[in-house]
Amino acid sequence: MLCHAAPVRTEIAQVEGQYTFLRDGVPYQIKGAGIATDDLSILDLQGFADSGGNSFRTWGTENAQAVLDRAHALGLTVALCLGVGRERQGFDYDDRQAVKAQFERLREEVVRYRNHPALLAWIIGNELNLEHTNPRVYDAVNDLSKMIHELDPNHPTTSTLAGFGRAQAELINARAPDLDFVSIQLYGDLVNLPKYLRRSNFERPYMVTEWGAIGHWEMPATFWRAPVEQHSTEKAATYRKMHRQVITYDSPYNLGSYVFFWGQKQERTPTWYGMFLPTGEGTEVVDFMQAQWQGGMADNLAPQIESMRLYNRKAYANVQLKAGKTYTARVNARDPDGDELSFRWEVRPESRSNASGGDRESVPPLLGGILQQSNGAEVQLTAPPLGAYRLFVYVYDGRGKGAHANIPFISRG
Numbered sequence: 001m002l003c004h005a006a007p008v009r010t011e012i013a014q015v016e017g018q019y020t021f022l023r024d025g026v027p028y029q030i031k032g033a034g035i036a037t038d039d040l041s042i043l044d045l046q047g048f049a050d051s052g053g054n055s056f057r058t059w060g061t062e063n064a065q066a067v068l069d070r071a072h073a074l075g076l077t078v079a080l081c082l083g084v085g086r087e088r089q090g091f092d093y094d095d096r097q098a099v100k101a102q103f104e105r106l107r108e109e110v111v112r113y114r115n116h117p118a119l120l121a122w123i124i125g126n127e128l129n130l131e132h133t134n135p136r137v138y139d140a141v142n143d144l145s146k147m148i149h150e151l152d153p154n155h156p157t158t159s160t161l162a163g164f165g166r167a168q169a170e171l172i173n174a175r176a177p178d179l180d181f182v183s184i185q186l187y188g189d190l191v192n193l194p195k196y197l198r199r200s201n202f203e204r205p206y207m208v209t210e211w212g213a214i215g216h217w218e219m220p221a222t223f224w225r226a227p228v229e230q231h232s233t234e235k236a237a238t239y240r241k242m243h244r245q246v247i248t249y250d251s252p253y254n255l256g257s258y259v260f261f262w263g264q265k266q267e268r269t270p271t272w273y274g275m276f277l278p279t280g281e282g283t284e285v286v287d288f289m290q291a292q293w294q295g296g297m298a299d300n301l302a303p304q305i306e307s308m309r310l311y312n313r314k315a316y317a318n319v320q321l322k323a324g325k326t327y328t329a330r331v332n333a334r335d336p337d338g339d340e341l342s343f344r345w346e347v348r349p350e351s352r353s354n355a356s357g358g359d360r361e362s363v364p365p366l367l368g369g370i371l372q373q374s375n376g377a378e379v380q381l382t383a384p385p386l387g388a389y390r391l392f393v394y395v396y397d398g399r400g401k402g403a404h405a406n407i408p409f410i411s412r413g
Helices: 045-050 064-073 096-113 136-151 166-175 188-200 232-247 284-294
Strands: 010-015 018-023 026-028 032-034 055-057 077-082 119-124 160-162 182-185 206-210 254-259 304-310 319-322 326-334 342-349 371-375 378-382 387-396 402-412
Touching (some): 032 254, 055 254, 064 077, 064 096, 096 136, 119 136, 136 166, 166 188, 188 206, 188 232, 232 284, 326 387, 326 402
Parallel strands (some): 055 077, 077 119, 160 182, 319 402
Antiparallel strands (some): 018 026, 326 378, 371 378
């Protein structure tokens, strides 16, 4: 544990007409990502630092002391998220006792971590406007921001918004004026953020604290309502487009961004939002972000997906198979470095989760006995019993990089 360390003052100021972070009086450019900190055994801050990242945001204070200590040892900073109750999960902002108890709990956390030299900023809750109806949540956010400023004059405050538009701008301006900057989280709709900012006449410093893959709710779906996921090469193209058009948007209020998500998670699929495969390999998105942070390409680049077909059909084709009959699937992939590729195929039932806001989901179970490998890039699939499924393929270069693709399908009688 890091003891007796002095805080490093962070503030937001205008430098030559551009809002920026000043850390210890020096302009600080965020090279950031969101990183989950609930499992220290898989927390790879070294890999993040080696890729050129310098700051990460959390979604809670789990393991906060150890996380802050590790970050400081690597020269990283942390935007630490305080766990504020969400209305969609049952928190009642008309319950004064509950609001007061939350205030006191978070006060203790602020006192505990306020002087850590790795601390960059406080995030007061995550997407508290998602599925909310009671605007008093932002009265509570404002009160928490005031409390933080009283206890910790060295670090700015923010709160993250799901989506952005005139309504969100008016809500945050009216109810939470004490926040030092506003954090915005958008996915496919991110391309419209410059337009939303102009229409809202929003003139406060802001960050984009989640951005990346097009959301599963924004993608086309099959007729049985399975969203179609982009493969890893298509996702890299999406990240490049978003970064070029929005993340580097020339606005004096733009403070930077935290890309989503430096890690891997199950959210509709095991590959939708993470920049890494479930087995730990980095995808093309990791290569892209490293190039932005370091100014040059990685020594070893991830494999690229050219196409994937099942029954000679692509993912958008509403693939229907007859249970018990055998079909062929194939992926076309290449490696920019000429590395020999290996492949892993698997079938899982379609996720039935209706979780929102990134809440925890269970990974659908792996189905055994239905795949017969003929060669690495091609597989024979015996259609499982009636139901909705996905066929996944993972591609590996053997040097720590990988790619992914999947096709949703249904089995019929």
